[in-house]
Amino acid sequence: MFDIKKLVYSDVLPMGVCSFRNLQNNLIPCRAIERIPKNAKSVIVVLFPYYLGEKFYENLNISKYAVPEDYHIICGEYLKKITKSLEELYPQNNFQFFCDNSPVNEVKAATLAGLGVKGENSLLINEKYGSFCFIGEIVTDLEIPCEDKEIESCKKCGLCKKKCINQAITTYGVEKEKCLSETTQKKGELTESEEKLIKNSGCIWGCDICQNVCPMNSCIELSTIKEFYETAKSTYNGDEDYNKTRAYSWRKKEVINRNLKIML
Numbered sequence: 001m002f003d004i005k006k007l008v009y010s011d012v013l014p015m016g017v018c019s020f021r022n023l024q025n026n027l028i029p030c031r032a033i034e035r036i037p038k039n040a041k042s043v044i045v046v047l048f049p050y051y052l053g054e055k056f057y058e059n060l061n062i063s064k065y066a067v068p069e070d071y072h073i074i075c076g077e078y079l080k081k082i083t084k085s086l087e088e089l090y091p092q093n094n095f096q097f098f099c100d101n102s103p104v105n106e107v108k109a110a111t112l113a114g115l116g117v118k119g120e121n122s123l124l125i126n127e128k129y130g131s132f133c134f135i136g137e138i139v140t141d142l143e144i145p146c147e148d149k150e151i152e153s154c155k156k157c158g159l160c161k162k163k164c165i166n167q168a169i170t171t172y173g174v175e176k177e178k179c180l181s182e183t184t185q186k187k188g189e190l191t192e193s194e195e196k197l198i199k200n201s202g203c204i205w206g207c208d209i210c211q212n213v214c215p216m217n218s219c220i221e222l223s224t225i226k227e228f229y230e231t232a233k234s235t236y237n238g239d240e241d242y243n244k245t246r247a248y249s250w251r252k253k254e255v256i257n258r259n260l261k262i263m264l
């Protein structure tokens, strides 16, 4: 019988299972969709808590998720090992891992798998680690007995909505075009009001406002992932800090450098 507790890292990373059935009708169009196993049945969802504690965020000018080395790389390594252990246990089955660059709506998957509630800021909030968690998942044609949880929402205190610097959070969800995180990642020239937003936020990559003000993030536990601490760098000061292995490097350095220039 499948036992999630037998998987490598299950003692340090929150994990859960949901059915693929409840995700397959809203897959996000992307290239990775080709890797979804034919006849996919189950999804093993893994959380990667990334809150490192305030001392790691001194002179912070990028958002917390971008402080460690690119999470696609670090979470990818963990997911690769978990996948390998599954392949050894179930050699007949197909296991494909994803993290962010995924057709799966990861917040929905994590919620269905019982790993937390969906915040008004659209993010998954875990009881122990808050919303400062990356989400990864392994999609498989192995049928894992599971009962999908009801998707529950946070208490809707409204703080994230109220404090969002650009009123991007509405009753219907996050309006992507207004989200500062999106603006900081945009290529090309920004409008005057977009530039003003970046300047006022003090953040040149991503945005953490809706998470920083969330009461469910006020007493969270620290990350259990040593690689996040070992690679932490909280300030981006220009070319000398640009590095191909950071969360902002999927964009050419012109984008983050443009934001830095706006800030200065």
Ligand code: B12
Pocket (backbone or CB within 6 Å): 028, 063, 064, 065, 099, 100, 101, 102, 103, 104, 105, 106, 107, 121, 122, 123, 124, 125, 131, 132, 133, 134, 135, 136, 170, 172, 173, 174, 175, 176, 179, 181, 182, 185, 205, 206, 207, 208, 210
């Ligand atoms: C695209 C994307 C973004 C976009 C758009 C986000 C968004 N909320 O729409 C941008 C670049 C803005 C972004 C920002 C961030 N992201 Co992001 N993102 C994704 C990605 C790749 C896909 C999300 C998606 O499209 N889901 C599908 C849509 C349909 O779901 P939805 O969000 O519920 O969409 C609703 C609303 O957007 C709303 N809506 C849509 N259009 C409109 C228009 C109007 C006018 C209105 C009112 C509403 C509305 O209706 C939709 C249906 O209910 C996921 C990874 C994944 N594969 O899931 C990561 C992911 C969600 N992101 C993540 C992170 C960490 C972030 C940031 C915190 C990074 C940062 N610090 O800057 C911010 C948070 C911003 C926020 N509050 O959402 C994590 C979240 C982890 C968690 N704990 O939940 C994920 C899961 C990546 C990962 N593997 O860890 N992200």
